[in-house]
Amino acid sequence: MAEQTKAAKADRDGAGYWAANVRIILVSLVIWALVSFGFGILLRPMLSGIAVGGTDLGFWFAQQGSILVFLALIFFYAWRMNKLDREYGVEED
């Protein structure tokens, strides 16, 4: 009986943990797409007014900015998920 309750709790927490993880992934991927496909390619004409070193902001995002944001995203995700692991008590021993 006690074991069943424990299993049910783990299952509920597992679902909550996974839902929270998927939310973080979705937000991160929106930013991922915005800086590369967005600022770097499709939205570049909208950013053409912002000059950066002899060209415009879209060019900077396409050649450098997106890479810097990708880096920030991966480190943010690692930090956030390691915190989430502890919140739900599912971290490794």
Next chain:
Amino acid sequence: MEQFTINLLFVGASFALYIGIAIWARAGSTSEFYAAGRGVHPVTNGMATAADWMSAASFISMAGLIAFTGYDNSSFLMGWTGGYVLLALLLAPYLRKFGKFTVSEFIGDRFYSPTARMVAVICLIVASTTYVIGQMTGVGVAFGRFLEISNTAGLLIGACVVFAYAVLGGMKGVTYTQVAQYVVLIMAYTIPAVFISLQLTGTPIPALGLFSETTSTGAEGSVYLLTKLDQIVTDLGFASYTEAHKDNLNMVLFTLSLMIGTAGLPHVIMRFFTVPKVSDARWSAGWALVFIALLYLTAPAVGAMARLNITNLMWPNGTSGEPVSVQTIETAPEYDWMLTWQKTGLLDWEDKNGDGLIQYYNDGSEAMAERAAANGWEGNELTNFNRDILVLANPEIANLPGWVIGLVAAGGLAAALSTAAGLLLAISSAVSHDLLKGQLTPNMSEKAELMSARIAMAIAIAVATILGLNPPGFAAQTVALAFGLAAASIFPALMMGIFSKRINNVGAVSGMLAGLIFTLVYIFLHKGWLFIAGTNSFPDTVDGSLFGIQSTAIGAIGALINFGVAYGVSMMTKDTPQEIKDLVESVRIPAGAGGAVDH
């Protein structure tokens, strides 16, 4: 000292270093060999992953493609880094939790089907072999220049060296050898870039120099490097450097293909199987990208600055002045690089109108036709400039000291050889371990397994060399095709295996086959069957292509087809069994991850 001797010294010393480290830290057993990453700090593992990942395409080829196209080829930069976000968020931690060693093992277990494992192995072999063709192109360029022989002879010698290197095999698994390769590679890439950035902009950091003002002041005072570059290339009738000339659809699909492909290439994914913990798998992807970004942030600067230097050398008196003369090229020391590269057959010029001068301009441009007619020009006289030579020739073009040129030769070879050898190992283990021992002849002895691995390796390198003699494109373009194939086949299966409990065995197999076959056929229709020139049904241009999508960008569509087919077929067939749902549940949660186990 002769440049040839300096190159030999640098290449020899770097190889002695790798072999020395390999002997010092030799893997004692097979499991140690596979699990070389375990017990290694995420930073060290990230550096080794970066060395594994950055190949001839990144090192030798990419900056050249950016240099001659400008903004449009930014796809390479975003695609080959953005894939790490997908890898870190969607695959790495879960595959680490799963705790086996190969991608095909995961697919076989998750989709409870030996057929799925077999199909994954075939996808892996197709993508990796295409990848090796691109590497061989780069190896040919590097050896051709370094030994001062023709590109073809360089390719054949390079193939022998790669084979020997891959058969020695064990050194590939040693993380510290890869760390050394990374250090050589990144120094070889950034040191000349720093010199050139200082020369042109006075800024020691090339990534910042790209957006700085040039030190050479014109009549209107100082101008930005990119403004100046735009001006001189358009003066010669070429497309401007910073503007977009490609349609958005193709650029988005191409970038997406490279990103998804990055997260679908087995030799990169494998590195995350073996880090100590799930949390380390997350950090490792970040550190790998830090070390990759050092090169990728420098590459656009290398491209733009080289383009500026080359144009200035061809037009020493400005784009409206008199161009360089044939005699200057043949005698002046700053043009020596043109004579050495001419020997490889990858660079050439011809005084078509016999005026003793070499006019370098875009003879396809209507705006230039008038100027050409007025001056008696008869076409572009810099008749051949292979994009793949740019990075290796760059220090010579900028007139840098001999040791920098030697260092770049060592770096280019490190990049090409390490990745080519790694891919050959992946192919051979897929054939001998997954295909033969796992499926066809389960009772084969260990000796026979090893022999078949070597034979598979020899066949793969022979195929890659023959196709590499007439490659389907420049090194990075060929490699891009390999990414399209990986994107269309492996990545969707892995992602659905983790994020869906409903995708079943039949669905996954149909999805992978649909994605792979669609992408492969589309590429062959445009590049020729088995990349044999002349057998293509459609011209390999945006306008002439079947769906208006370039063959290099089709992988993203292949991936969508894979997702769609897998979902549709799964919905129409039996639900996954309970134990598979439990497996997916357990993969999603870090707790309980043991060490990676061999089976």
